[in-house]
Amino acid sequence: xxxxxxxxxxxxxxxxxxxxxxxxxxxxxxxxxSELREAVALxxxxxxxxxxxxxxxxxKAFAAGADIGELADLSKSEEGASFSQSGQHIFELxxxxxxxxxxxxxxFALGGGCELxxxxxxxxxxxxxxxxxxxxxxxxxxxxxxxxxxxxITGPTYAADLILTGRTIDAQEALASGLVxxxxxxxxLLDTAREVANAICEKAPLAIRAAIEAIYSTDQSGYExxxxxxxxxxxxxxxxxGTAAFLAKRKSKxxxx
Ligand code: COA
Numbered sequence: 001x002x003x004x005x006x007x008x009x010x011x012x013x014x015x016x017x018x019x020x021x022x023x024x025x026x027x028x029x030x031x032x033x034s035e036l037r038e039a040v041a042l043x044x045x046x047x048x049x050x051x052x053x054x055x056x057x058x059x060k061a062f063a064a065g066a067d068i069g070e071l072a073d074l075s076k077s078e079e080g081a082s083f084s085q086s087g088q089h090i091f092e093l094x095x096x097x098x099x100x101x102x103x104x105x106x107x108f109a110l111g112g113g114c115e116l117x118x119x120x121x122x123x124x125x126x127x128x129x130x131x132x133x134x135x136x137x138x139x140x141x142x143x144x145x146x147x148x149x150x151x152x153i154t155g156p157t158y159a160a161d162l163i164l165t166g167r168t169i170d171a172q173e174a175l176a177s178g179l180v181x182x183x184x185x186x187x188x189l190l191d192t193a194r195e196v197a198n199a200i201c202e203k204a205p206l207a208i209r210a211a212i213e214a215i216y217s218t219d220q221s222g223y224e225x226x227x228x229x230x231x232x233x234x235x236x237x238x239x240x241x242g243t244a245a246f247l248a249k250r251k252s253k254x255x256x257x
Contacts, residue, residue: 022058
């Protein structure tokens with residue numbers, strides 16, 4: 001299978017999937033998401049693959065979020081809800097996979113990029129990594145499962161702090177908050193991810209599969225609510241203003257409408 005915006009390699013039992021749109025900080029446009037879905041579906045069918053690493057190319061970003069240019073074209077509530085659900089579905093394929101996914105975050109993991117990392121079972125990052133859910137600055141909320149997973153992973157108090165302020169945090173704060181389990185130098189990040197992946201591959205495959213299933217059994221209603229709220233926000237003037245301001249590289253003026 002040929003991919004244009006991601007690369008996929010398999011070595012032994014470990015797959016490496018790299019988001020490869022560095023000029024746009026690996027922003028998740030329709031093509032990236034569709035190739036990501038294909039790649040994850042492909043890996044789920046490969047019995048010999050027992051662990052997968054996701055990272056970003058270019059050294060500056062893991063992924064800087066959903067593609068704001070594409071997002072700005074949405075105007076109807078149903079379009080927004082379906083945009084949210086399609087991302088949720090791909091990230092669910094990752095979380096519900098029989099193999100562990102390891103996010104190796106090597107720079108910005110913002111918005112959908114942070115949500116992609118959150119959907120992975122293990123997150124580690126470089127000392128230069130930055131995380132955040134800046135959607136409220138665009139007049140929307142995290143729509144790819146972030147309201148659910150960030151809350152589950154870090155607890156509601158910290159999740160609300162990040163989601164409501166939209167602030168960006170560094171690697172040390174990500175470690176302290178439980179968002180990642182390890183911080184290493186940029187040079188060591190991929191090797192560390194490979195070591196962890198290989199260590200998992202040496203364990204009993206059925207036990208790994210059962211552990212994932214046991215850890216991630218979740219109630220789906222929160223995801224549905226997230227997609228519906230995301231859809232409603234797409235119809236607001238504040239969403240038009242937030243995305244237009246980002247694309248015009250200016251500060252937003254929100255009116256609450
Ligand atoms: N969607 C679309 N394009 C994006 C993007 C996104 N989420 N994030 C970055 N880009 C593009 C920029 O528009 C720019 O493109 P250009 O060179 O054609 O102008 C390129 O990637 C480089 O980004 P730039 O903003 O110039 O880099 P920076 O180092 O000054 O800032 C960020 C980096 C991550 C702080 C900034 O790009 C940013 O805030 N991105 C949006 C993050 C966000 O809100 N994500 C959530 C989306 S729901």
